[in-house]
Amino acid sequence: MTLRDVSEASGVSEMTVSRVLRNRGDVSDATRKRVLEAARALGYVPNKIAGALASQRVNLVAVIIPSMSNMVFPEVMTGITEVLEETGLQPVVGVTGYLPEKEEKVLYEMLSWRPSGVIIAGLEHSDASRAMLRGAGIPVVEIMDVDGTPVDSVVGISHRRAGQQMAQAIVQAGYRRIAFLGTKMLLDHRARKRFEGFTEALAKAGVEVADSEFYSGGSALAKGREMTRDVVARTPDLDFIYYSNDLIGAGGLLYLIEQGVDIPGRMGLAGFNGVNLLRGLPRELASMDSCRLEIGRLAAGMIVERAGNAGPPKRTVLEPTISYGDTLRRADTTLRDQPG
Numbered sequence: 001m002t003l004r005d006v007s008e009a010s011g012v013s014e015m016t017v018s019r020v021l022r023n024r025g026d027v028s029d030a031t032r033k034r035v036l037e038a039a040r041a042l043g044y045v046p047n048k049i050a051g052a053l054a055s056q057r058v059n060l061v062a063v064i065i066p067s068m069s070n071m072v073f074p075e076v077m078t079g080i081t082e083v084l085e086e087t088g089l090q091p092v093v094g095v096t097g098y099l100p101e102k103e104e105k106v107l108y109e110m111l112s113w114r115p116s117g118v119i120i121a122g123l124e125h126s127d128a129s130r131a132m133l134r135g136a137g138i139p140v141v142e143i144m145d146v147d148g149t150p151v152d153s154v155v156g157i158s159h160r161r162a163g164q165q166m167a168q169a170i171v172q173a174g175y176r177r178i179a180f181l182g183t184k185m186l187l188d189h190r191a192r193k194r195f196e197g198f199t200e201a202l203a204k205a206g207v208e209v210a211d212s213e214f215y216s217g218g219s220a221l222a223k224g225r226e227m228t229r230d231v232v233a234r235t236p237d238l239d240f241i242y243y244s245n246d247l248i249g250a251g252g253l254l255y256l257i258e259q260g261v262d263i264p265g266r267m268g269l270a271g272f273n274g275v276n277l278l279r280g281l282p283r284e285l286a287s288m289d290s291c292r293l294e295i296g297r298l299a300a301g302m303i304v305e306r307a308g309n310a311g312p313p314k315r316t317v318l319e320p321t322i323s324y325g326d327t328l329r330r331a332d333t334t335l336r337d338q339p340g
Helices: 003-010 014-021 029-042 072-084 100-111 127-135 159-172 189-204 220-234 246-258 276-280 292-307 331-337
Strands: 060-065 090-095 117-121 140-145 153-157 178-183 209-215 240-243 268-270 315-317
Touching: 003 014, 003 029, 014 029, 029 127, 060 072, 060 100, 072 090, 072 117, 072 292, 090 100, 100 117, 100 127, 117 292, 140 189, 140 292, 153 159, 153 292, 159 189, 159 240, 159 268, 178 189, 178 220, 178 246, 189 209, 209 220, 220 240, 220 246, 240 246, 246 268, 246 276
Parallel strands: 060 090, 060 117, 117 140, 140 153, 153 315, 178 209, 178 240, 240 268
Antiparallel strands: none
């Protein structure tokens, strides 16, 4: 993608396009708007190192993730770094806060430095972001999720299937009055897909979600305690709570232990992500490993492999496993304990 492409699309000279993209003031507002709209539609990103390097690429890999406070992504970064440190490539991180407009801005800035590849979380992006990724001419690996259509390569798990598998394990263990507690799903697409898979599998078993609650912002542990307290008071016959992540699940577990609730007999619990940090809880929370470290390693490996060789895109689907811990009965135990 060049200035000429933007010039032809907007109907103005290359010099005018250059002035607009360099934010020069000697261009009318109408022309500026027309040029910016054309550049955005084409996915054009200015080259900040044009003429500086013969290769027109720097030895950076852009890694774009929604959060660094979420314990999931530091482990992904560990996997990426482990692979890239054996090469001449270095990761540089951009954080989007789960906001599509911020992802556009971060992607725009990173691509303007002409990195050797992009690793980006999720499959849901704005049209402008997808245009930039397609037009970059470098390896792109979308990570964490495979339920959708990738721009290029992808590595992750099926979150819809993960939700289905957890629902099946819960039902097989004999639980029937089930609640779901989690983050608001407008922008957390992976949590939404797990919830969709979860409710679909429950429906096939003739079970409906008895209650649900969603939150945004604040301490996940504190929110887990609060939501668990509220849902148990509101729906006292619940016998299982499925949390969209381990941190709110840990908060709920601590609250129920304080209340003297029999776990997993009277109440079963499960989270998602298999966060190692929570292994020190009084009881091990049932969860599902989201394959974070392996996803990071495989994504970085795809970038390294394709950075110097324009091979075909790759799609790698990993299979997470359920850890029953101390909060989810196993189906065989349930059957063994039944009379007769």
